[in-house]
Amino acid sequence: xxxxxxxxxxxxxxxxxxxxxxxxxxxxxxxxxxxxxxxxxxxxxxxxxxxxxxxxxxxxxxxxxxxxxxxxxxxxxxxxxxxxxxxxxxxxxxxxxxxxxxxxxxxxxxxxxxxxxxxxxxxxxxxxxxxxxxxxxxxxxxxxxxxxxxxxxxxxxxxxxxxxxxxxxxxxxxxxxxxxxxxxxxxxxxxxxxxxxxxxxxxxxxxxxxxxxxxxxxxxxxxxxxxxxxxxxxxxxxxxxxxxxxxxxxxxxxxxxxxxxxxxxxxxxxxxxxxxxxxxxxxxxxxxxxxxxxxxxxxxxxxxxxxxxxxxx
Numbered sequence: 608x609x610x611x612x613x614x615x616x617x618x619x620x621x622x623x624x625x626x627x628x629x630x631x632x633x634x635x636x637x638x639x640x641x642x643x644x645x646x647x648x649x650x651x652x653x654x655x656x657x658x659x660x661x662x663x664x665x666x667x668x669x670x671x672x673x674x675x676x677x678x679x680x681x682x683x684x685x686x687x688x689x690x691x692x693x694x695x696x697x698x699x700x701x702x703x704x705x706x707x708x709x710x711x712x713x714x715x716x717x718x719x720x721x722x723x724x725x726x727x728x729x730x731x732x733x734x735x736x737x738x739x740x741x742x743x744x745x746x747x748x749x750x751x752x753x754x755x756x757x758x759x760x761x762x763x764x765x766x767x768x769x770x771x772x773x774x775x776x777x778x779x780x781x782x783x784x785x786x787x788x789x790x791x792x793x794x795x796x797x798x799x800x801x802x803x804x805x806x807x808x809x810x811x812x813x814x815x816x817x818x819x820x821x822x823x824x825x826x827x828x829x830x831x832x833x834x835x836x837x838x839x840x841x842x843x844x845x846x847x848x849x850x851x852x853x854x855x856x857x858x859x860x861x862x863x864x865x866x867x868x869x870x871x872x873x874x875x876x877x878x879x880x881x882x883x884x885x886x887x888x889x890x891x892x893x894x895x896x897x898x899x900x901x902x903x904x905x906x907x908x909x910x911x912x913x914x915x916x917x918x919x920x
Contacts, residue, residue, distance in 0.1 A: 616701065616775035616776060616777075616779040616794070617700065617701050618698045618699060618700050618701060618704075618779060619698065619699050619701070619704050619775075619779045619780070619781050619786065619794075620696075620697055620698055620699075620779055620780045620781065621687070621688075621691055621697050621698075621699055621781050621783065621784060621785065621786070622697065622780060622781065622782050622783070623688055623691050623692075623697060623783065623784035624692075624784065624879075625697065631692050631693075632692075634692055635689060635692035635693065638685060638688060638689060638692075638887070639689055641685075641887060641888075641891055642681060642685045642686075642689070642887075644891055645677065645678070645681050645887075645890050645891040646678065646681075646682075648891065648893075648894035648895055648898075649674040649675070649677050649678040649890065649893070649894050650674075650678065651894065651898075652670065652671065652674040652894040652897070652898065652904075653671050653674050653675060653678075655904065655907045656668075656670060656671040656674075656907075657671065658907075659907040659910060661903065661906075661907060662903065662904070662907050665728050665743040665748045666725070666728055666729070666732070667903075667904075668748055668752075669721060669724055669725045669728060669748070669751075669752070670725070670897060672721055672752050673718065673721050673722070673725070673854075673893060674893070674894055676714050676717045676718050676721060677718070677889070677890030677893050677894070678890070679710070679714050680711075680714035680715065680718065680886060680890050681886065681887055681890040681891070683707060683710040683711055683714060683785070684707070684711065684784065684785040684886055684887070685887065687699065687707070687785065688784045688785065691784070699786065701775070704781075704786040704791070705767055705770060705771055705786070707785055707786045708766070708767065708770065708785075708786040708787065708788055708791065709763050709764070709766070709767040710763070711785060711786070711787070711788075711886070712759075712762065712763035712766055712767075712788065713759050713760060713762075713763035714759075715862075715885070715886070716758070716759035716762050716763060716813045717755055717756055717759040718858060718889075719813055719814055719817045719818075719858070719859075719862075720754075720755035720758060720759060720813070720817060721752070721755055722817065722821060722851075722854065722855055722858065722859075723816075723817035723818075723820045723821055724751045724752070724755060725851055726820060726821040726824040726825060726851065726855070727751075727820065727824055728743060728748075729824065729825075729828060729848055729851060730824040730825075730827055730828055731743055733828050733831050733832070733844055733848075734827050734828065734831045758813075759813075762809060762812075762813055765805065765809070766788055766802075766805070766806075766809075769801060769802050769805060770788065770791060770792075770802065772797075773791075773792075773795040773797040773799065773802070774795065774796050774797045775791075775794055775795055775796065776796045777794055777795075777796050778794055779794070780794075781794070782875050783878070783879065783882065784879065784882070785882075785886070787882070788806070789806075789866070810866065814859070814862060814863065814866070818859050818863070821855055821859075825848065825852065828844075828848060831844075832844055832845060832848075850896050850897050850901060853896050854889070854892075854893050854896055854897075857884070857885075857888070857889050857892065858885055858889050861881045861882075861884040861885040861889070862881075862885050864881055865878060865881040865882065865885070
C-alpha cells in the first residue's frame with residue numbers, strides 16, 4: 608500500500624441497479640424475498656441433514672457443506688445490495704470492498720470444488736458400489752471438504768493480496784452490485800498484468816479443472832446407467848444424478864459464460880444478470896432442487912416437521 612496519496616480512491620460507489628431508479632423499492636422487496644427464501648431453504652437443509660441419522664452419509668455430508676457455502680455466499684453480497692436500495696449514497700470503503708471481494712471468491716471457489724467432490728462421490732457410488740464404503744470413509748470425506756476450503760481460502764487470499772497492492776486513482780464507480788475482481792482491475796491505475804496472469808492460470812484450476820472432473824465422472828456414470836438391466840434402479844440413479852447436474856449446469860453455465868468469453872462481448876446488463884444467477888439464484892435453488900428430487904430428503908423433512916408438530920401439541 609506504499610505510495611498512496613491524497614488522490615487515491617478510499618471508497619467505491621456500487622451502482623448496482625441504479626439505472627432503474629423507479630424500481631428501487633420493488634427490487635428491494637424482490638431481493639429481500641429471495642434472500643429470506645435462500646436462508647430458510649439452506650438452513651432447513653443443514654438442519655435436516657444434521658438431525659436425521661438416515662442422512663448421515665457422504666452424499667448428504669457434502670450436500671450440507673454445499674448449503675453452508677450457499678448460505679455464506681449470498682450473505683456476502685445481498686445485505687449490502689439491500690442497504691444500497693434504501694440509500695442515496697451507495698458507497699463502500701476500500702477495505703470493505705476488498706473484504707467483500709475476498710469472500711465472493713472464497714465461497715464461489717469452494718462451491719466449484721464441492722460440486723466436483725459431489726460428482727466424484729456419485730461416480731464411486733454408481734460405478735464402484737462394492738468399494739464405496741472402503742473409499743468414501745468419514746475421514747476421507749472430511750479431508751475432501753477441508754481441502755476444498757483450504758484451497759479456496761488460499762486462492763481468494765492470493766487475489767486479495769494482489770489487488771491490495773494496486774493503486775486506484777481514477778474513477779471509483781463500480782458498475783455492479785458487489786466488488787467483483789474484474790471490475791476492480793479495470794479501475795486501477797497500476798499495472799495489472801500480474802493479476803490478469805494469475806486469473807488466467809488460477810481460473811483453469813478453480814473452474815475448468817473441476818468442471819472437467821465433473822464431466823468425466825458423469826460420462827462414466829451415464830455409461831454405467833445404460834448398462835443397468837433394472838429399470839427401477841436406472842430411474843433411481845438418474846433421479847439422484849439429475850439433481851446434481853441441474854445445480855452444476857446452473858452454476859458453471861453462468862460462471863463460464865461470464866468469465867470465459869471475449870471481453871468485448873456482453874453488456875453491463877448481461878454481466879449483471881449472469882452474476883445474479885450464480886451468486887443469488889443458484890444458492891436459492893440448490894436446496895429446493897435437491898429436496899424436491901430426493902425422496903430421502905423429503906422423507907427426512909416430513910419426519911422432522913412431524914416430530915416438531917408432535918412436541919408442539
